[in-house]
Amino acid sequence: MNHCVYQVMYHIVWGTKYRRKVLKEYTRVDLVKSVKKVQRRYPTWYVHELNIDEDHVHIVVEVPPKVSISKVVQEIKVQSSKDLRRRYKYMDRIYREVGIWEVGYFVSTVGLNEKQIRQYVQKQGEEEKGVDVTTEYS
Numbered sequence: 001m002n003h004c005v006y007q008v009m010y011h012i013v014w015g016t017k018y019r020r021k022v023l024k025e026y027t028r029v030d031l032v033k034s035v036k037k038v039q040r041r042y043p044t045w046y047v048h049e050l051n052i053d054e055d056h057v058h059i060v061v062e063v064p065p066k067v068s069i070s071k072v073v074q075e076i077k078v079q080s081s082k083d084l085r086r087r088y089k090y091m092d093r094i095y096r097e098v099g100i101w102e103v104g105y106f107v108s109t110v111g112l113n114e115k116q117i118r119q120y121v122q123k124q125g126e127e128e129k130g131v132d133v134t135t136e137y138s
Contacts, residue, residue: 009048009062009110010069011117014077015102017095021054028052030087034080035059045072049118053125060110060121069107077101 016022023031031052039045045067049060063072081100085092091100110117 004065006065007062008065009060009114010072010107011110011121012059012061012069012073012105012107013056014073014105015056017098017100017102019055019102020094022091022094022100023052023054023057027084027088027091030083031057031080034083035076037083038075038079042067042075049121051121051124058121058124060118073105073107077105 032050035047035050039047044064046062047059048062049058051058059076061072063069081095084100085095108117
């Protein structure tokens with residue numbers, strides 16, 4: 001029996017370097033695979049929502065309280081950058097020195113607004129024809 005019960009969820013957003021619109025439909029599949037790879041490495045991390053627009057990523061993730069959110073973001077950004085640059089040579093040429101992702105990120109706790117935040121993430125990019133990849137992630 002566990003001695004601790006928790007539900008610590010975060011809404012995280014980060015963008016591509018210089019907000020370039022490089023996350024096309026064909027790259028999104030590989031980005032989802034990268035996030036899945038990180039989740040397999042850290043089975044206590046659970047991705048509830050994931051939506052990718054052309055120049056930024058939204059993710060709602062649940063992690064144990066002992067895990068630093070900066071570690072979560074770092075692991076996902078590093079793994080996805082490696083995978084995308086390995087798969088797409090044009091990205092490697094463009095981003096070899098500076099990396100695919102901007103240095104910073106936005107994070108907020110989900111708390112009692114879980115339903116509203118999940119809906120917000122799901123609707124991201126609809127005006128710009130973004131694609132919700134949550135169903136591909138499940």
